[in-house]
Amino acid sequence: MDLATLIGMLGAFGIIIAAIVTGGDALVFINVPSLLIVLGGTVMAVLIKFPLSHFLGAFKVALKAFIHKTENPDELIREGVALANVARKEGVLGLENQEISNEFLKRGIQFCVDGHEPEFVRSMLNKDINLTIERHERGQAIFKALGDMAPAMGMIGTLIGLVQMLSNMDDPKQIGPAMAVALLTTLYGAIIANAFALPIADKLAHRTMEERLNKNLILEAINGIQEGINPRVMEELLKTYLPPSKRDLVDEKEAA
Numbered sequence: 001m002d003l004a005t006l007i008g009m010l011g012a013f014g015i016i017i018a019a020i021v022t023g024g025d026a027l028v029f030i031n032v033p034s035l036l037i038v039l040g041g042t043v044m045a046v047l048i049k050f051p052l053s054h055f056l057g058a059f060k061v062a063l064k065a066f067i068h069k070t071e072n073p074d075e076l077i078r079e080g081v082a083l084a085n086v087a088r089k090e091g092v093l094g095l096e097n098q099e100i101s102n103e104f105l106k107r108g109i110q111f112c113v114d115g116h117e118p119e120f121v122r123s124m125l126n127k128d129i130n131l132t133i134e135r136h137e138r139g140q141a142i143f144k145a146l147g148d149m150a151p152a153m154g155m156i157g158t159l160i161g162l163v164q165m166l167s168n169m170d171d172p173k174q175i176g177p178a179m180a181v182a183l184l185t186t187l188y189g190a191i192i193a194n195a196f197a198l199p200i201a202d203k204l205a206h207r208t209m210e211e212r213l214n215k216n217l218i219l220e221a222i223n224g225i226q227e228g229i230n231p232r233v234m235e236e237l238l239k240t241y242l243p244p245s246k247r248d249l250v251d252e253k254e255a256a
Contacts, residue, residue: 005065005203012195034157034184038192041153046145054138061139065203070210071102073217074246077238080221083109084231092225104128104215108222118226122219129215136208140201147197154189158182217241 020026047055079101086094096113100106104125111121161182168174217238224234 002066002068002203005199008199009195012199013191016191016195028180029184029187031180031184034181034188037157037160037181037185038150038153038188041156042146042149042189042192045149045153046142049145050142055142057135058139058142061136061204062143062200064136064207065200068207070207071214073214073241076102076105076214076217076221077235077242079105080218080225080238081231081235084221084225084229084234087112087225088228088231095225102218105218105222108218109225112222112226118223121226122223125215125219125222129212129219132215133208133212136204136211140204140208143197143201143204147193147201150192150197151186151189154186157185157189161185213241 017026020029050058083095083098083100083105086098092112095109098109100109107128108121108125111124116124159182161178161180165175165178165182168178220241221234221238224237229237
């Protein structure tokens with residue numbers, strides 16, 4: 001569970017709700033026509049832009065913002081170096097019975113054990129990386145579209161409310177409900193965009209960056225194993241994927 005995402009989202013909605021409740025009657029902020037315009041209009045507009053399967057799949061991708069656990073690169077480095085040591089002593093076939101926790105690394109090692117050429121292995125793993133990133137970016141694009149369309153639908157609702165208000169100026173009882181639609185649609189659109197859709201899109205972009213880094217690190221390790229690079233040299237190479245402040249920590253953990 002990503003506590004930052006959960007705390008941030010609950011905190012944002014909690015602060016908004018607290019401001020509404022402490023400021024007076026909270027029921028005045030509930031308006032069904034405004035919700036229909038913003039929620040329904042936003043979803044329908046985004047469906048125009050993307051296929052239905054991509055739209056529904058984006059919510060599965062969005063779970064990575066809440067429950068995805070990214071592996072530490074230093075753990076991947078230690079595992080890669082350990083496998084390189086085994087391959088140096090026993091040959092590549094000695095990796096066949098090794099326990100490997102990361103599925104992407106496990107797949108790459110299996111390619112090596114099966115005797116595929118380094119060019120083939122790199123090509124297959126690169127294709128895996130690119131397709132994974134493409135799926136993630138598709139989910140990001142849908143949430144960015146939601147973030148873009150919600151305020152736009154809020155503005156449309158505002159215009160609808162203003163037209164209704166101006167067309168009923170002779171009836172004071174109609175002015176209040178029309179003005180509520182005008183203002184609340186803008187509020188709903190801003191909340192959906194800035195407290196939900198756009199933050200989720202940015203968190204998914206961060207997850208994509210982390211996954212790309214880890215998979216490129218693994219690809220480098222597998223390539224080093226196939227080329228027979230000295231494990232110590234490979235470790236130094238893989239540590240370039242870490243920030244300078246974390247590189248010494250890998251050595252300390254190995255020593256421990």
